[in-house]
Amino acid sequence: MIEVKEYRGHIRNWEALCEELGLSNTMTREEREPAILVKAYETWGKDMADHMYGMFAFALYDTEADELFCLRDQFGTKPFYYYQTADGKLLYGTMIRSILEQPGFVKELNIDMLQIYMTLTYVAGEDTFFKGIKKLMPGHWLSFKNGKLELHRYWTPTFHPDESKNLEDWADEIHTTLQQMMREVKTADETAESFLSGGVDSSYVLAMSDAKRADSCGYDEERFDESRIAAKTAELLGVEHSVAKITPQQFFDIVPYTMYNMEQPLGDASAI
Secondary structure, three states, rough: EEEEEEEEEEEOHHHHHHHHHOOOOOOHHHHHHHHHHHHHHHHHHHHHHHOOOOEEEEEEEEEOOEEEEEEEEOOOOOOOEEEOOOOOEEEOOOOOOHHOOOOOOOOOOOHHHHHHHHHHHOOOOOOOEEOOOOOOOOOOOEEOOOOOEEEEEOOEEEEEEEOOOOHHHHHHHHHHHHHHHHHHHHOOOOOOOOOOOOEEEEEEEEHHHHOEEEEEEEEOHOOOHHHHHHHHHHHHHEEEEEEEEEHHHHHHHOOOHHHHHHOOOOOOHHOO
């Protein structure tokens, strides 16, 4: 029997997987995605990620084999952490705080990470600020059985430059790919809103989506404020638009909330 012990994320090609695995596509998302994980593991085993794409991190437990299997998506969109205790147990979770609360964890600062962070302003590599807590890296899975931990990289990005295509060809390919992804990021009964900064990326995403509402942040200091450009974009696209004016005090007030949910420092104010 396969048990879903931990799951966070969204499987984007769920419709194709439901058809291939013989699962009902009328289930709710909360029912459907754990069912896909179980059936995919039963069908493909540790190669299951070769058939999935999206943003996900999960832990499955095989009761018959007494084996834990954990996996993080190809680009590491969703986090996953693990920690081996002094007595050989494995603690794990998609949030660091869930590990901190488990018996056997010893809280200790990872001094080496301070130097890395002060140099790069982010937490690089597999280590964290908590000594012993490690990230499961993007495109990796781990298995834990009989006290032995195995790490495996299941996906490596490859690049195949195609000099035969011109700029217009690549623009068409990006456009076609985004059209396909827009159909997969939400179900027909879900309502989408779009963040609109006024820049090219968010404007293009809004134009390609079926969102009827866009939200923007504005600032009193004119050189940092793009809300007027965003408003013109929303008007052109015929969508409802709202602007939240962010004051310096609001910016600093939300720092504790941001850090609580990020769980580790990041020297980039845009995260706020």
